[in-house]
Amino acid sequence: KFRQIFHGCLIGSATETESPRHGGESVAEVLRAHGVKFLFTLVGGHISPILVACEKVGIRIVDTRHEASAVFAADAVARLSGTVGVAAVTAGPGLTNTVTAVKNAQMAESPVLLLGGGAATLLQGRGALQDIDQMSLFKPLCKFCASIRTVREIVPTLRKALAIAQSGTPGPVFVEFPIDTLYPYHLVSKEFAPKTPPKGLMGSIISWYLRNHLKNLFAGAWEARDVCPLSVHIPQATEDQVQKCIELVSRAKKPVILLGSQVTLPPSPSDHQFVFYFRAKADEKTERHLNPIKVLHCVDELMAEDSIIVADGGDFVGTAAYIMRPRGPLRWLDPGAFGTLGVGGGFALGAKLCRPESEVWIIYGDGSLGYSVAEFDTFTRHKTPVLALVGNDACWSQISREQVPILGSNVACGLAFTDYHVVADGYGGKGYLVGREEESRLREIIKQAQKETKEGKATLLNVLIGKTNFREGSISV
Numbered sequence: 360k361f362r363q364i365f366h367g368c369l370i371g372s373a374t375e376t377e378s379p380r381h382g383g384e385s386v387a388e389v390l391r392a393h394g395v396k397f398l399f400t401l402v403g404g405h406i407s408p409i410l411v412a413c414e415k416v417g418i419r420i421v422d423t424r425h426e427a428s429a430v431f432a433a434d435a436v437a438r439l440s441g442t443v444g445v446a447a448v449t450a451g452p453g454l455t456n457t458v459t460a461v462k463n464a465q466m467a468e469s470p471v472l473l474l475g476g477g478a479a480t481l482l483q484g485r486g487a488l489q490d491i492d493q494m495s496l497f498k499p500l501c502k503f504c505a506s507i508r509t510v511r512e513i514v515p516t517l518r519k520a521l522a523i524a525q526s527g528t529p530g531p532v533f534v535e536f537p538i539d540t541l542y543p544y545h546l547v548s549k550e551f552a553p554k555t556p557p558k559g560l561m562g563s564i565i566s567w568y569l570r571n572h573l574k575n576l577f578a579g580a581w582e583a584r585d586v587c588p589l590s591v592h593i594p595q596a597t598e599d600q601v602q603k604c605i606e607l608v609s610r611a612k613k614p615v616i617l618l619g620s621q622v623t624l625p626p627s628p629s630d631h632q633f634v635f636y637f638r639a640k641a642d643e644k645t646e647r648h649l650n651p652i653k654v655l656h657c658v659d660e661l662m663a664e665d666s667i668i669v670a671d672g673g674d675f676v677g678t679a680a681y682i683m684r685p686r687g688p689l690r691w692l693d694p695g696a697f698g699t700l701g702v703g704g705g706f707a708l709g710a711k712l713c714r715p716e717s718e719v720w721i722i723y724g725d726g727s728l729g730y731s732v733a734e735f736d737t738f739t740r741h742k743t744p745v746l747a748l749v750g751n752d753a754c755w756s757q758i759s760r761e762q763v764p765i766l767g768s769n770v771a772c773g774l775a776f777t778d779y780h781v782v783a784d785g786y787g788g789k790g791y792l793v794g795r796e797e798e799s800r801l802r803e804i805i806k807q808a809q810k811e812t813k814e815g816k817a818t819l820l821n822v823l824i825g826k827t828n829f830r831e832g833s834i835s836v
Contacts, residue, residue, distance in 0.1 A: 404447020
């Protein structure tokens with residue numbers, strides 16, 4: 360009778376117990392059909408089948424040194440390619456490490472697909488390794504969240520997730536893969552078999568339940584399914600809406616137009632008087648080290664016209680925003696409204712993969728560099744040579760600007776004139792130290808760094824800078 364009651368839980372599709380296939384292959388099929396070229400990751404046992412299967416079908420696996428960098432890289436690919444950027448990370452801390460990057464993608468309206476590992480379906484909520492309620496973490500951040508419960512759900516769920524990421528206002532989506540939905544039947548079945556099954560009626564019931572759960576998990580797993588993209592809904596303004604906008608603007612005395620992140624326009628030329636003021640400040644001598652304004656002007660003059668600029672920092676990047684010219688649409692990447700530090704390594708990685716022929720520059724503050732300097736190892740291993748310009752003033756200056764005059768203390772704002780160029784060397788790149796002694800050779804050093812990058816080495820210019828009163832009074836909150 361017990362068997363009859365629970366038999367209805369099973370579906371009619373057959374379970375292929377001898378098949379060597381696994382759920383990672385279904386993931387790979389869907390991603391390939393959607394034109395995904397890159398999968399960013401930090402490896403973990405929960406997601407290994409996805410990585411191996413994607414590599415086999417020609418999707419390039421790019422592994423970073425931090426999960427946040429993987430999502431930032433996917434974000435950059437989404438912005439530059441017009442498709443969905445994809446990242447895969449392991450369960451628990453692997454996923455919690457991505458929360459900031461996913462929130463950044465949400466606020467920047469970037470279509471990113473995050474694939475996350477998870478504890479086995481039967482072990483969730485029972486204290487398994489790295490098991491937490493991942494869905495509750497990502498529901499506030501993502502347009503769509505789903506947890507795969509059977510292998511046959513993988514294809515339709517991913518197709519839906521990818522369509523939602525691009526529809527309406529684009530944004531991130533999350534799909535959780537319990538580990539038993541990704542590995543082959545013969546391996547999962549071994550884990551389901553109890554080492555010492557209880558005897559008697561209860562033992563029989565438990566064994567029967569586990570067998571049926573396993574069969575249901577893989578039932579219909581390898582039936583043919585459509586993996587092609589679903590239609591994407593892109594809303595268009597109606598004639599009535601356009602007419603209302605015309606009427607509002609025509610009646611306005613001083614109309615202000617806000618353009619969202621989905622609008623791409625050529626950059627506007629800077630105001631001539633302010634440029635003349637960029638230039639006057641650049642000629643001033645700082646008390647020590649180099650004038651940051653002069654350094655930025657020099658880099659801007661020598662930067663290639665196909666360059667992509669990645670902005671990751673506070674005070675130094677704030678100054679750069681006034682001086683450095685974006686070379687065209689989609690050639691200036693910053694975190695957006697969330698103001699996130701740490702995007703540099705991931706954004707530059709994604710940008711260089713999308714535009715391998717372009718110079719990719721990261722404009723770092725010395726504070727923000729600490730978040731992703733380890734990605735120089737990634738640049739080296741994956742042959743994605745970028746240029747990093749570090750404004751090293753041994754301080755979190757954007758905060759210090761307010762904290763010192765208002766509160767009278769520089770506590771927690773002080774850093775050191777660290778040898779970041781040595782760190783770059785250690786990760787297989789090429790580092791340059793640029794101080795006042797090298798001022799006369801500044802242009803020569805920048806050109807040499809550009810040459811090194813063209814020859815395949817990621818380079819870092821550790822530029823020691825002094826203080827100026829440019830942007831005095833700017834606020835950080």
